[in-house]
Amino acid sequence: MNKEKSPNTTRLRELEKECAYLRRKIARMDEQRERQEKIDDINRHFLKQSNERLLQFHEKAQFENVSKSDFLANMSHEIRTPLNIILGMANLLAETELSTTQAQYLSSLRITGRQLMEILNNILEFSRIEAGKITFEPEPFSLLKIIGQIEASALPLCMQKNLDFVVSHDPLLIMERKGDPLKLFQILLNLINNAVKFTKNGTITLLIEEDYTEQGCLVFNVIDTGIGISKEQQDVIFDRFTQANESLAQQHSGAGLGLAISKKLIEAMGGNMKVNSVPGEGSTFRCRFPIPPLAPSERRQLRYDASLILPDQFPQLSILAVDDIKENLDVIKIYLKDYPVSITTAQNGLEALQHFQDGEFDIILMDVRMPIMDGITATKTIRKEEKRTGTPPQIIMAVTAHAFQEQKNKFLEVGFDGVLTKPFFRRELIQTLFKFTVTDDGYPSSPPQGNKAIGYCLEYGRVENIPEELRDLLPQLLETIDTDLKRLHSNFTNKDYSNLYADAHSLKGIAGMFGFQQLASLINDLSQSVKGNNHTIATELLDSLDVYLQRLQNQGN
Amino acid sequence: MSDDIDIEDALEAVLHQCTAQLGDTKPQVGVLFTSCMDVDFTWLLGSIMTAFPGIELVGCTTDGELCRETGFLEDALALLLLSSDTVQFGTAVATDISQDPARAFASAFSSASRRIKGKPACALTFPDGLTTIGTALDTAIHESFGKGFPVFGGTAGDHFLFTGTYQFHNNRVYQDAAPVLVFGGEVHFAFSVNKGPVPTGLSFNLDRHAGNVVYEIDGKTATAFYREYLGDMAEQLTQFPLAVYEKGSEDYYLRDPLIFNQDDESITFVGNFPDNCQVRLTLVSRTDVLNSADTSNRAILQNDKITPELLLIFSCTSQRHVLGSKTNEKFSLLNAHSNIPYFGFYCYGEIAPLTPDTPTFFHNDTYVILALGSNDT
Numbered sequence: 001m002n003k004e005k006s007p008n009t010t011r012l013r014e015l016e017k018e019c020a021y022l023r024r025k026i027a028r029m030d031e032q033r034e035r036q037e038k039i040d041d042i043n044r045h046f047l048k049q050s051n052e053r054l055l056q057f058h059e060k061a062q063f064e065n066v067s068k069s070d071f072l073a074n075m076s077h078e079i080r081t082p083l084n085i086i087l088g089m090a091n092l093l094a095e096t097e098l099s100t101t102q103a104q105y106l107s108s109l110r111i112t113g114r115q116l117m118e119i120l121n122n123i124l125e126f127s128r129i130e131a132g133k134i135t136f137e138p139e140p141f142s143l144l145k146i147i148g149q150i151e152a153s154a155l156p157l158c159m160q161k162n163l164d165f166v167v168s169h170d171p172l173l174i175m176e177r178k179g180d181p182l183k184l185f186q187i188l189l190n191l192i193n194n195a196v197k198f199t200k201n202g203t204i205t206l207l208i209e210e211d212y213t214e215q216g217c218l219v220f221n222v223i224d225t226g227i228g229i230s231k232e233q234q235d236v237i238f239d240r241f242t243q244a245n246e247s248l249a250q251q252h253s254g255a256g257l258g259l260a261i262s263k264k265l266i267e268a269m270g271g272n273m274k275v276n277s278v279p280g281e282g283s284t285f286r287c288r289f290p291i292p293p294l295a296p297s298e299r300r301q302l303r304y305d306a307s308l309i310l311p312d313q314f315p316q317l318s319i320l321a322v323d324d325i326k327e328n329l330d331v332i333k334i335y336l337k338d339y340p341v342s343i344t345t346a347q348n349g350l351e352a353l354q355h356f357q358d359g360e361f362d363i364i365l366m367d368v369r370m371p372i373m374d375g376i377t378a379t380k381t382i383r384k385e386e387k388r389t390g391t392p393p394q395i396i397m398a399v400t401a402h403a404f405q406e407q408k409n410k411f412l413e414v415g416f417d418g419v420l421t422k423p424f425f426r427r428e429l430i431q432t433l434f435k436f437t438v439t440d441d442g443y444p445s446s447p448p449q450g451n452k453a454i455g456y457c458l459e460y461g462r463v464e465n466i467p468e469e470l471r472d473l474l475p476q477l478l479e480t481i482d483t484d485l486k487r488l489h490s491n492f493t494n495k496d497y498s499n500l501y502a503d504a505h506s507l508k509g510i511a512g513m514f515g516f517q518q519l520a521s522l523i524n525d526l527s528q529s530v531k532g533n534n535h536t537i538a539t540e541l542l543d544s545l546d547v548y549l550q551r552l553q554n555q556g557n
Numbered sequence: 558m559s560d561d562i563d564i565e566d567a568l569e570a571v572l573h574q575c576t577a578q579l580g581d582t583k584p585q586v587g588v589l590f591t592s593c594m595d596v597d598f599t600w601l602l603g604s605i606m607t608a609f610p611g612i613e614l615v616g617c618t619t620d621g622e623l624c625r626e627t628g629f630l631e632d633a634l635a636l637l638l639l640s641s642d643t644v645q646f647g648t649a650v651a652t653d654i655s656q657d658p659a660r661a662f663a664s665a666f667s668s669a670s671r672r673i674k675g676k677p678a679c680a681l682t683f684p685d686g687l688t689t690i691g692t693a694l695d696t697a698i699h700e701s702f703g704k705g706f707p708v709f710g711g712t713a714g715d716h717f718l719f720t721g722t723y724q725f726h727n728n729r730v731y732q733d734a735a736p737v738l739v740f741g742g743e744v745h746f747a748f749s750v751n752k753g754p755v756p757t758g759l760s761f762n763l764d765r766h767a768g769n770v771v772y773e774i775d776g777k778t779a780t781a782f783y784r785e786y787l788g789d790m791a792e793q794l795t796q797f798p799l800a801v802y803e804k805g806s807e808d809y810y811l812r813d814p815l816i817f818n819q820d821d822e823s824i825t826f827v828g829n830f831p832d833n834c835q836v837r838l839t840l841v842s843r844t845d846v847l848n849s850a851d852t853s854n855r856a857i858l859q860n861d862k863i864t865p866e867l868l869l870i871f872s873c874t875s876q877r878h879v880l881g882s883k884t885n886e887k888f889s890l891l892n893a894h895s896n897i898p899y900f901g902f903y904c905y906g907e908i909a910p911l912t913p914d915t916p917t918f919f920h921n922d923t924y925v926i927l928a929l930g931s932n933d934t
Contacts, residue, residue, distance in 0.1 A: 021561070
């Protein structure tokens with residue numbers, strides 16, 4: 001190819017080349033700039049669209065989560081309703097005369113029924129925790145009572161596997177604490193169930209210690225002699241639906257939620273849980289969280305322990321029980337057969353309204369879901385009627401298998417006074433009836449008749465309500481109580497505990513006979529404290545009894 | 558390499574640079590890349606073959622060239638000459654690769670392998686990047702080279718004109734072909750592959766497709782789906798690949814859209830899709846693209862199993878379009894921390910195994926760096 005050789009031509013060509021080169025570069029840069037601007041625009045459009053779609057999905061997911069909660073609530077209701085009947089009937093059956101074989105079969109039925117309820121509760125509880133709906137209801141409670149409940153629940157499980165169950169605690173441990181007793185019970189029972197599940201022989205120990213490094217904290221150790229957990233497994237056992245030993249776990253019931261729930265509950269209460277374990281030797285689950293002791297004055301307030309409310313301490317009540325399932329009504333009747341109550345039944349809200357118009361009831365136990373008219377509609381109608389006529393409010397309890405706190409709150413909002421959750425046991429029913437039929441100052445809405453009126457009226461400051469024919473008994477009765485209390489003081493001082501128990505028993509009998517519920521409760525606490533070597537509490541209780549007697553004497557005079 | 562606007566001057570400059578660097582060394586094989594599309598390629602190849610008698614020459618048209626001395630250039634001519642006492646080179650060309658790719662590659666691999674002594678260690682190939690967009694290149698490579706045999710390279714571009722690419726072997730110009738360069742002897746290599754765009758947002762079902770043509774995504778036509786999420790800028794949408802998740806896999810690979818078919822609202826992609834897969838759209842950011850290159854470069858520089866003498870880079874053309882003036886930042890690690898020469902081009906699809914000892918795969922939107930050395934450390 002020929003190229004120009006003259007210097008000017010060469011220079012001109014070079015300049016032309018440079019211009020062409022630069023023009024090409026500029027063109028490429030323009031192309032690139034335009035391309036990048038478009039890419040940036042597309043990225044922005046994409047992000048906006050993606051965010052909008054993600055937002056839609058988020059809203060849909062939230063809606064579906066609510067649907068899931070509703071489904072769980074419904075499932076809970078549907079399972080709890082028949083379970084309530086099954087367990088209730090099984091408990092009643094256990095109180096009849098049975099052959100050894102029948103008793104064994106029944107024991108298995110009750111244990112597996114309770115396990116089913118535990119699994120159901122765990123699934124529901126975990127759903128609530130996951131949904132951030134966990135709530136704590138701190139209240140004064142007796143640790144002794146929780147220990148008793150734990151023993152009652154754990155012993156049958158341990159006995160089934162020939163395991164020993166031991167509860168150990170510092171004798172000076174203050175048992176009256178403030179916290180959420182249901183959650184504490186749930187945590188400990190989960191841990192103990194877990195320990196029983198993975199222990200073939202030996203002992204399950206619940207060791208309770210005061211944490212002296214931080215005031216008000218307790219340390220609960222659940223110690224087993226089971227198969228143990230390897231280091232690797234220890235990292236995953238608190239994950240949901242995880243069980244350390246899958247093959248062994250398959251032999252046992254459980255959804256793998258117990259430890260995960262316990263850990264989340266403990267952490268939510270401001271505590272922590274750790275596990276120490278050696279494979280083949282056993283495991284210790286150590287949980288520590290704040291459960292402060294009550295002030296001495298508050299400890300005396302701990303009363304109305306349901307286990308103490310015996311038929312002779314119970315007010316005479318007229319109850320309207322409403323449920324479309326006959327067996328549920330039967331359970332209520334049988335639970336209360338020894339108590340001074342009269343029970344009228346109705347099978348739907350409409351029938352309940354008719355009974356409400358015709359009679360007077362101390363309390364209505366109202367099922368929520370019923371055909372013809374549901375419990376909510378019936379309750380709203382009663383409330384409207386009360387407003388129209390200006391009559392005092394009727395006590396109405398919602399009796400329902402809906403277990404979620406949100407639902408309970410909803411029931412309270414529509415006019416129920418409280419909620420009794422199915423399945424319930426005799427003690428819970430009695431406790432609820434007692435709690436809700438007693439006025440705010442502790443006075444029963446329906447004073448008992450006969451001798452028992454003396455104790456009730458004195459204890460609740462309504463001496464004028466004591467029937468005239470019983471007033472003559474009053475001085476002698478107060479003197480007897482005074483004498484017995486002095487003997488209790490003396491026996492306690494002299495450490496003559498067998499006579500103290502005998503005198504306490506005698507005084508409790510008098511209290512029961514004449515309707516002194518608070519006295520019976522204090523005497524019972526005193527006996528328990530002495531038996532538990534809790535002498536500090538016993539001293540306080542004796543002081544409380546003196547104050548109590550002084551109050552009675554003031555009333556009597 | 559030269560981007561002189563006059564192709565004769567560019568070639569002269571390139572030949573001059575090569576001759577000066579070679580000294581007395583006689584080159585055995587040459588690799589030619591150019592994004593100058595209005596060139597008499599036969600003249601170009603003949604001139605190079607004449608300048609270096611006896612060499613074997615492979616190469617292709619591209620969407621830009623790169624080498625250590627100049628970094629990235631477009632409208633340029635880039636020539637790599639190789640010579641070794643211990644590494645052997647054999648070349649051939651596979652023709653009509655869109656028709657019967659396995660047979661074409663098998664024939665070329667056989668021819669190239671016969672030109673070396675002993676067993677082939679790895680190979681380079683630069684197939685036509687337009688005629689093969691619906692061809693399962695990786696499957697054909699597995700069948701012809703062997704599933705465990707590592708093949709690297711990229712598909713030929715045409716400077717983003719999408720009218721036709723060209724492949725070179727010795728003094729002949731091809732279309733729908735794939736030049737092959739086989740390495741044998743004491744060659745050692747290491748490589749790293751990383752993806753640029755990042756999957757973002759929801760996953761969608763790929764409802765209906767045939768090979769590389771996608772008809773429906775998430776219950777919509779493919780074009781409607783792209784328009785809904787990315788807007789109506791079809792020309793630039795080709796920069797936004799789909800991340801493909803095969804059934805049961807959490808890992809993904811990318812497929813670039815190429816043609817938005819107006820008649821049936823389908824989209825033709827560069828590369829095929831598997832059955833039963835899910836797809837996600839991708840966010841295309843300069844930072845992500847630079848990070849992927851940095852990750853690959855770092856992996857090679859920190860690899861103590863090889864002392865590289867040459868780095869070959871095959872990068873997706875989308876990456877340079879996204880990076881624009883930042884394109885050369887991709888090589889900043891190589892420039893700052895080594896003196897190893899590097900050479901490569903921007904292609905329409907990359908070819909490399911994803912990791913060592915895995916089969917060769919056809920990629921989109923990746924940065925592939927291959928380190929070659931003759932001495933094992």
